[in-house]
Amino acid sequence: MSESDSQPTPAPADQPAPLPPRQRAAQLAQALGQELRKAVIGQDEAVDGLLTALLAGGHVLVEGVPGLGKTLLVRALARCFGGEFARIQFTPDLMPSDVTGHAVYDLNSEQFKLRRGPVFTHLLLADEINRAPAKTQAALLEVMQERQVTLENRALAVPQPFLVMATQNPIEQEGTYPLPEAELDRFMFMLRMDYPAADEELALVRQVTRSARADMLDVAPLQPRLSARDLLALQKIAAELPLDDQVLDYAVRLARATRDWPGLALGAGPRASIALVRGGRARALLRGGEFVTPDDIKGCALAVLRHRVRLAPELDIEGLTVDRVLRQLLDQVAAPRL
Amino acid sequence: MRLTDTTLAVRPRDNWEALDLGILLARRHARVLLAGWAVLTLPVFALLSLLFWQHPGIALLLFWWLKPLFERLPLHVLSEALFGEVPSLRQSLRAWPHLLRRQWFASLTWRRPSLTRSFDLPVLQLEELGGAERRQRLQVLHRRSAGSARWLTLVGAHLEAVLWLGLSLVLLMLLPAQALQQWSWQELLLAEHDWLWLEHLSNLLYVLVLIVWEPLYVACGFSLYLNRRTHLEAWDIELSFRRLRQRLLTPMAWAALALTLGLAVPTTDALADSPADTDAPALSREAAGERIRALLAEPPFHQPETVTRWRLRETGGESPQPPAGLFRLDSLWRVLEYAASLLEALLWAALLLGAALLAWRYRQWLRVFARLEHNAPAASHATARVLGLDVSPQSLPEDVAGEAERLWAEQPRVAVGLLYRALLSRLLHDYRLPLLAAHTEGEVLQLLCRLDEPQLQAYAGTLTGYWQQLAYGHRALPPAAGEALCAGWRALFPRGTQP
Numbered sequence: 001m002s003e004s005d006s007q008p009t010p011a012p013a014d015q016p017a018p019l020p021p022r023q024r025a026a027q028l029a030q031a032l033g034q035e036l037r038k039a040v041i042g043q044d045e046a047v048d049g050l051l052t053a054l055l056a057g058g059h060v061l062v063e064g065v066p067g068l069g070k071t072l073l074v075r076a077l078a079r080c081f082g083g084e085f086a087r088i089q090f091t092p093d094l095m096p097s098d099v100t101g102h103a104v105y106d107l108n109s110e111q112f113k114l115r116r117g118p119v120f121t122h123l124l125l126a127d128e129i130n131r132a133p134a135k136t137q138a139a140l141l142e143v144m145q146e147r148q149v150t151l152e153n154r155a156l157a158v159p160q161p162f163l164v165m166a167t168q169n170p171i172e173q174e175g176t177y178p179l180p181e182a183e184l185d186r187f188m189f190m191l192r193m194d195y196p197a198a199d200e201e202l203a204l205v206r207q208v209t210r211s212a213r214a215d216m217l218d219v220a221p222l223q224p225r226l227s228a229r230d231l232l233a234l235q236k237i238a239a240e241l242p243l244d245d246q247v248l249d250y251a252v253r254l255a256r257a258t259r260d261w262p263g264l265a266l267g268a269g270p271r272a273s274i275a276l277v278r279g280g281r282a283r284a285l286l287r288g289g290e291f292v293t294p295d296d297i298k299g300c301a302l303a304v305l306r307h308r309v310r311l312a313p314e315l316d317i318e319g320l321t322v323d324r325v326l327r328q329l330l331d332q333v334a335a336p337r338l
Numbered sequence: 339m340r341l342t343d344t345t346l347a348v349r350p351r352d353n354w355e356a357l358d359l360g361i362l363l364a365r366r367h368a369r370v371l372l373a374g375w376a377v378l379t380l381p382v383f384a385l386l387s388l389l390f391w392q393h394p395g396i397a398l399l400l401f402w403w404l405k406p407l408f409e410r411l412p413l414h415v416l417s418e419a420l421f422g423e424v425p426s427l428r429q430s431l432r433a434w435p436h437l438l439r440r441q442w443f444a445s446l447t448w449r450r451p452s453l454t455r456s457f458d459l460p461v462l463q464l465e466e467l468g469g470a471e472r473r474q475r476l477q478v479l480h481r482r483s484a485g486s487a488r489w490l491t492l493v494g495a496h497l498e499a500v501l502w503l504g505l506s507l508v509l510l511m512l513l514p515a516q517a518l519q520q521w522s523w524q525e526l527l528l529a530e531h532d533w534l535w536l537e538h539l540s541n542l543l544y545v546l547v548l549i550v551w552e553p554l555y556v557a558c559g560f561s562l563y564l565n566r567r568t569h570l571e572a573w574d575i576e577l578s579f580r581r582l583r584q585r586l587l588t589p590m591a592w593a594a595l596a597l598t599l600g601l602a603v604p605t606t607d608a609l610a611d612s613p614a615d616t617d618a619p620a621l622s623r624e625a626a627g628e629r630i631r632a633l634l635a636e637p638p639f640h641q642p643e644t645v646t647r648w649r650l651r652e653t654g655g656e657s658p659q660p661p662a663g664l665f666r667l668d669s670l671w672r673v674l675e676y677a678a679s680l681l682e683a684l685l686w687a688a689l690l691l692g693a694a695l696l697a698w699r700y701r702q703w704l705r706v707f708a709r710l711e712h713n714a715p716a717a718s719h720a721t722a723r724v725l726g727l728d729v730s731p732q733s734l735p736e737d738v739a740g741e742a743e744r745l746w747a748e749q750p751r752v753a754v755g756l757l758y759r760a761l762l763s764r765l766l767h768d769y770r771l772p773l774l775a776a777h778t779e780g781e782v783l784q785l786l787c788r789l790d791e792p793q794l795q796a797y798a799g800t801l802t803g804y805w806q807q808l809a810y811g812h813r814a815l816p817p818a819a820g821e822a823l824c825a826g827w828r829a830l831f832p833r834g835t836q837p
Contacts, residue, residue, distance in 0.1 A: 262706050294779070298778050
């Protein structure tokens with residue numbers, strides 16, 4: 001993390017001994033990050049965002065042009081994570097029951113049996129989520145918010161931890177179905193993957209051409225670092241990190257500022273404030289901090305807000321992006337003091 | 339001329355309808371007309387082309403100049419055909435030299451550019467009028483129909499051009515594509531090649547176009563002329579009377595009339611007084627003229643009509659002195675002018691007010707765009723309250739470190755807060771760091787990296803860490819921290835360098 005380098009570690013010798021579980025958790029998370037960076041080169045920001053979402057227990061939508069390693073990132077995470085992993089390739093003819101499951105008639109027992117869909121897993125990769133029509137996308141609404149699936153009038157809980165990681169491609173509009181606002185709001189983060197820097201791309205090309213697979217990075221050599229139980233424990237630790245009222249107020253002010261900001265036609269809802277706080281806590285844990293600072297909140301503000309707001313048509317015509325307007329907003333909302 | 343023999347339905351028509359009738363007329367006798375024109379003009383054209391082989395332009399000009407003479411032939415055919423005696427081609431050709439004699443010189447010289455040529459031709463050829471009589475006659479005829487006749491000639495000229503170009507294009511399209519590929523237009527236009535045959539060909543196309551158009555032109559002019567005369571001489575009424583007379587001339591009708599006259603014995607009352615009984619005063623020529631004029635001055639001959647309309651005031655020249663009553667009007671004008679300037683001022687004010695209101699209404703937008711223009715945050719040197727804190731040098735104690743040391747024992751949070759506030763003040767005022775209220779502690783440290791002052795950076799890092807622990811972590815600091823911080827402050831900012 002960029003801030004963690006400049007963040008001082010205040011005189012540890014004289015401090016009351018920091019709680020060991022937090023430090024261990026931070027180490028574990030950082031080790032996971034290092035493992036991921038072996039497979040995904042040049043996308044540190046996306047890796048950090050994904051780890052933050054993992055610790056905060058939120059779903060992630062990864063957006064980027066083809067070939068930047070969106071799917072690779074999620075597959076690498078699945079490889080490093082000891083729990084169950086399922087993948088759904090979203091296609092235009094995918095049906096909701098293909099996602100959640102359905103009842104089938106068993107000839108032997110002469111009864112209907114529930115056949116659980118791929119959502120009953122820990123990590124779910126929804127690849128190219130905007131290629132399926134809205135009804136199939138809507139099949140994820142319940143499970144993403146309530147962590148349960150209702151099949152044949154029975155509410156079935158999905159295993160914990162449960163995370164949806166979806167990818168989508170922003171440039172292709174032909175034959176795609178934009179995600180509805182309700183669905184977008186359920187994603188805690190929207191991560192943007194950009195082209196890697198020159199030296200990172202050099203390293204990436206060197207590594208890919210050395211690997212046995214023809215044109216992609218191999219995730220096989222990665223080691224599992226985290227079990228499902230570990231992750232639940234990490235999430236619990238992150239959720240218990242102390243948070244000052246001023247920092248909480250800052251997070252809420254940020255989300256509220258989007259609602260009457262002149263450049264935004266649609267502001268973020270209360271889920272954004274919640275995601276900011278949870279994301280801030282996870283970020284603090286990831287950098288090894290003992291408490292949440294305004295920097296943690298501000299650091300994940302773009303990823304939390306960019307898919308929850310809608311740009312005013314005037315600025316859209318001017319050619320401005322949501323990110324630019326949000327950066328301007330972040331430059332205007334006062335950070336907490338004394 | 340016997341009107342009853344005409345092959346046309348004689349009735350007063352609109353001018354354009356009359357032109358239409360001319361086209362119908364030409365179509366009915368198209369064969370004789372076209373053949374006559376072709377037989378007459380083609381040899382003349384061939385002769386002219388041969389004579390002026392080296393100057394195709396002159397040949398065409400001469401041919402065009404002679405058009406009025408050729409036009410007498412179609413008119414002859416049409417005038418004969420009007421009464422049902424369509425002359426054969428041979429007859430009409432034979433008649434043509436006689437037709438030429440009348441006023442040929444005038445037709446080819448001063449009357450050549452006339453735009454009403456085909457309309458005027460019947461006066462010359464059929465009515466055989468000349469000189470002042472002709473002029474008078476034309477004056478009457480032109481009163482209603484000259485405009486249409488001129489339009490006919492103008493449209494005709496354009497039609498000729500269009501057809502001529504069209505024919506040339508058809509020829510061009512018939513050329514094989516291979517020939518066109520090697521075609522160099524520039525060469526064609528500029529080179530000194532022998533292109534005479536091409537120009538003669540083009541002349542021929544014009545002559546061919548005239549075979550179609552000229553009979554139509556003459557026919558249209560003739561029908562326009564007939565229509566004008568129908569209007570003037572009431573041919574339709576005359577025809578009706580003639581038809582009536584023919585009907586009444588039957589014996590039965592005569593018998594009925596005789597019976598009626600025999601049975602009806604007229605009373606003396608019914609008879610009008612004979613003119614001899616009334617002793618009307620003999621009128622002299624002057625008196626009669628007087629009375630006629632008086633009669634003409636009364637309705638229904640003369641109907642005065644009052645028309646009121648606006649017109650421009652005449653400027654310049656001696657303006658007559660306005661009558662006394664007008665002075666009041668003048669002052670009224672002045673008042674009106676004042677009112678107008680007042681109104682103008684009010685309108686301008688309303689406009690400016692509207693603009694100001696608009697700017698006020700969209701001030702947020704203006705601010706947004708202004709910010710986008712100058713996106714780089716400006717260094718806010720003069721602001722005393724930056725970062726939500728009072729960081730002006732005046733608000734800080736003289737000896738920051740000493741004050742912090744004093745506070746450390748009882749209120750460590752206030753002490754570290756004071757140090758942090760002082761640090762920000764130094765960064766802002768001494769180092770001119772562009773700090774904003776929105777900058778978090780981490781961002782302030784990142785900005786500090788730009789200054790390239792490792793000592794300050796390290797101290798700021800430590801201080802920020804302690805400050806965050808106190809403010810956000812609510813943790814107690816080690817007791818030695820206060821001393822170290824104050825010592826660090828004194829090392830960085832010795833007393834006396836206070837801004």
